[in-house]
Amino acid sequence: MPVEVRLPTVLRQHAAGQSSVKANGSTIGxxxxxxxxxFPLLAxxxxxxxxxxxxxxxxxxxxxDVRFLDKLxxxxxxxxxxxxxxxxxxx
Amino acid sequence: xLRISRAHWQALIDHAEEEKLKPAEACGLLAGxxxxxxxxxxxxxxxxxxxxxxxxxxxxxSGDYLRADRDARANxxxxxxxxxxxxxxEALPSPTDIAQAPDPGWHYILVSLRLPxxxxxxxxxxxxKVAEEPLVLERPAAR
Numbered sequence: 664m665p666v667e668v669r670l671p672t673v674l675r676q677h678a679a680g681q682s683s684v685k686a687n688g689s690t691i692g693x694x695x696x697x698x699x700x701x702f703p704l705l706a707x708x709x710x711x712x713x714x715x716x717x718x719x720x721x722x723x724x725x726x727x728d729v730r731f732l733d734k735l736x737x738x739x740x741x742x743x744x745x746x747x748x749x750x751x752x753x754x
Numbered sequence: 755x756l757r758i759s760r761a762h763w764q765a766l767i768d769h770a771e772e773e774k775l776k777p778a779e780a781c782g783l784l785a786g787x788x789x790x791x792x793x794x795x796x797x798x799x800x801x802x803x804x805x806x807x808x809x810x811x812x813x814x815x816s817g818d819y820l821r822a823d824r825d826a827r828a829n830x831x832x833x834x835x836x837x838x839x840x841x842x843x844e845a846l847p848s849p850t851d852i853a854q855a856p857d858p859g860w861h862y863i864l865v866s867l868r869l870p871x872x873x874x875x876x877x878x879x880x881x882x883k884v885a886e887e888p889l890v891l892e893r894p895a896a897r
Contacts, residue, residue: 669823672788672832673857682832719856721816728816748823749857751783751814751836752803754850 666694666739669746677704686745691722692735694745709747710735721748756835756861756876757890758793767872769798770839770865777841778808783819784835784861785826792892793861794831797822811850812838835861835876842868845875847884855879861887 665685670678678684679702686701688694692710699706711717715735722729723746729737739745766782773780782798799822800815801808814836826833836856840848845866847855855862858880866873876889 669827671823671857672834672859682827721819723816723820726817726820746820746823748816748819750816751781751819751856752812752850753836753838753854754811754848 666741667744668694668698669744671748673749674705674708674747677708678702689738690735691724691729691737691739691745694739695735719750721750722746723748755791755888755890756793756863757791757892759892762793762796763874763891765796765798766837766863766865766874770841770867770872773801773808773839774841774867776808779803779810779812779839779841780865781812781814781836781838783814783822783826783833784837784863785822785829785831786834787830788832788834788859791890793834794829795826796837797825809841834859835863837863837865839865839867844868845873847877847879852879852882852884863889 665687667683668686669683686694686697688697709717709720724737724743769780778801781801784793785795786793799818802813802815803811845864862877862879864875876887878885
C-alpha cells in the first residue's frame with residue numbers, strides 16, 4: 664500500500680535527489696521503516712535512535728501534524744500524502 | 755547571491771514592522787527554483803514561539819510551512835530559505851539562528867529594525883559557518 668512521501672531539500676541528498684518518493688506501510692512508523700530500507704542514508708534523520716520522532720522535523724499526514732494525531736502509530740491509507748519538513752526556528 | 759524583487763523586499767520590511775508592534779519577530783519562507791538565485795515567492799508565516807518570547811525568538815508555524823511547501827511545489831519551486839526579523843539587534847544570524855539552521859543549502863534573510871532605517875541582509879549557514887551573500891534587488895520592470 665504505497666503512499667507518497669514528500670521530502671524537504673535537506674533530506675533529498677539521502678534519497679537519490681528525489682523530492683517525493685513512494686513508501687509502503689499502514690502507519691507513519693512503517694512508512695518510515697520502508698523509507699530507510701530503500702534509502703539507508705535516511706536512517707537517523709527523521710526517527711531518533713530510541714525510535715521516536717526527531718524534534719527537528721515535522722511530519723504530516725495530509726493536512727495534519729502527526730504529533731497531534733497518533734505520532735508514529737498514525738494510520739495511513741493509499742491516497743495519503745506524508746510530508747516531512749524541518750522545524751524552522753531561531754532567535 | 756540572492757536576487758529579490760523590490761515588492762518582495764518591501765514586503766519583508768512591512769511584515770517585520772507590523773510584527774514589531776506586538777512586539778514579535780516576523781518570520782516566513784522563501785521559494786524559488788533549486789540552484790537558481792531568484793526569490794520567486796515569499797510566504798509570511800505565523801510565529802509559533804511562546805507569546806512572551808516572540809520578541810526574542812521565532813518558530814515558523816508548522817501549518818503555515820506545510821501550506822507554503824504545497825504552494826511552492828505546485829508552482830515548480832521549492833522552499834529555498836527563511837527570513838526573520840530582529841527587532842532590536844543587527845541583521846546578523848544570532849548564535850541560536852546558527853545552531854538551529856535547518857538546511858545548508860538555504861538562504862537566511864535577516865531584517866533588522868534596530869535603526870530607523872531597516873537593514874536587510876542575506877546569509878548562508880553551513881556547518882555552523884556563516885557567510886554573507888550579496889542580496890541583489892531586481893530592476894523595476896521597464897515601462
